[in-house]
Amino acid sequence: MARNPAYVANPAFTDLFPEISGNAVNGLGSTQPRQASPFFWHPAGKQTHGALQTAVTEHLQRVPELSNHFSRNPPGGRGPKPINQARQRVDKPAAIWAKDVKSFALSHEGDLVGIAKMSPDYVYEGYEIKEPWVILVGVAMAYDELAQVPATFDNPTGAVVVAKEYNRAARVCRKLTNYILSQGYYAKAYQGPYASALNMIPAAIDAGLGELGKHGSMINREYGSSFRLSAVTTDLPLLADERDEFGADDYCTRCEACVRACPPDAIFDNKQMVRGVSKWYVDFDKCIPYFGDTFGCGICIARCPFSRPGNAFRLIERINKQSAKD
Numbered sequence: 220m221a222r223n224p225a226y227v228a229n230p231a232f233t234d235l236f237p238e239i240s241g242n243a244v245n246g247l248g249s250t251q252p253r254q255a256s257p258f259f260w261h262p263a264g265k266q267t268h269g270a271l272q273t274a275v276t277e278h279l280q281r282v283p284e285l286s287n288h289f290s291r292n293p294p295g296g297r298g299p300k301p302i303n304q305a306r307q308r309v310d311k312p313a314a315i316w317a318k319d320v321k322s323f324a325l326s327h328e329g330d331l332v333g334i335a336k337m338s339p340d341y342v343y344e345g346y347e348i349k350e351p352w353v354i355l356v357g358v359a360m361a362y363d364e365l366a367q368v369p370a371t372f373d374n375p376t377g378a379v380v381v382a383k384e385y386n387r388a389a390r391v392c393r394k395l396t397n398y399i400l401s402q403g404y405y406a407k408a409y410q411g412p413y414a415s416a417l418n419m420i421p422a423a424i425d426a427g428l429g430e431l432g433k434h435g436s437m438i439n440r441e442y443g444s445s446f447r448l449s450a451v452t453t454d455l456p457l458l459a460d461e462r463d464e465f466g467a468d469d470y471c472t473r474c475e476a477c478v479r480a481c482p483p484d485a486i487f488d489n490k491q492m493v494r495g496v497s498k499w500y501v502d503f504d505k506c507i508p509y510f511g512d513t514f515g516c517g518i519c520i521a522r523c524p525f526s527r528p529g530n531a532f533r534l535i536e537r538i539n540k541q542s543a544k545d
């Protein structure tokens with residue numbers, strides 16, 4: 220039985236579903252490891268659900284504050300255009316570069332930063348990334364604004380904070396890209412909400428920014444799920460960070476807050492097999508009509524107990540005490 224039976228999917232979106240399920244495109248139930256397919260937030264012509272994506276994004280644009288933040292010139296901007304790569308390379312050890320790029324990101328509007336060695340797992344099928352390193356940046360979303368989800372025409376605050384922070388994340392990675400180019404190395408910026416070659420979540424997990432939660436988003440030890448990502452790929456010599464496993468994955472096995480809060484009942488309570496990996500998974504076909512209706516939803520990340528300011532710290536302390544007893 221559906222946990223939230225009151226929600227009826229909007230036909231303005233469901234009528235645009237193609238024959239193939241979004242879950243099949245994502246590889247739900249497939250035991251064969253493979254790269255993720257380009258999907259939602261990729262160019263409409265490059266994916267199976269392009270017409271649905273266009274309808275969802277056109278709906279978002281009907282809210283003036285949102286279309287303002289998603290415009291070409293949003294408040295605060297999206298950061299500088301790339302500069303030319305300097306001819307002369309500055310030579311420093313990888314450990315110093317790693318420290319320098321992190322300091323740069325954190326002093327240029329970033330809240331989180333980590334580094335991963337590039338892997339085919341981070342690249343969408345049909346794309347190529349040649350750079351050997353990826354720097355992941357996180358920017359926090361104001362929780363009091365996020366907590367106002369689901370957004371409506373009358374109160375779009377919970378959606379506007381997402382759009383606003385995507386732009387801040389874009390500024391950080393574009394400024395960091397130019398810093399690296401000015402040092403004589405190649406760098407390329409990746410910013411949301413639209414995706415291209417880089418699948419950011421697996422890279423961000425490996426770079427130590429957090430764990431994957433049951434709601435399909437990341438959980439960071441400080442901001443919970445109240446943050447957005449951007450990234451820079453580069454040939455600058457760097458050092459990889461370690462994963463940060465603080466017990467969120469295990470906590471999710473006992474928590475159901477997001478499952479119970481999700482109006483279309485889209486969040487699986489148990490891990491699913493997805494492209495050969497057992498992981499938390501959200502049913503795309505159930506989520507997206509509600510996501511569209513509410514300008515990006517976000518209920519699951521707002522209701523996650525790790526997202527409440529100061530609470531992640533307390534939860535981790537409790538997790539650590541419990542594991543010391545076991």
Ligand code: SF4
Nearest residue numbers: 481506516517518519
């Ligand atoms: S974004 Fe909304 S609809 Fe989608 S899984 Fe989260 S709570 Fe459910």
Ligand code: SF4
Nearest residue numbers: 432433471474477523
């Ligand atoms: S709400 Fe609970 S189950 Fe869902 S992601 Fe957060 S901690 Fe995990």
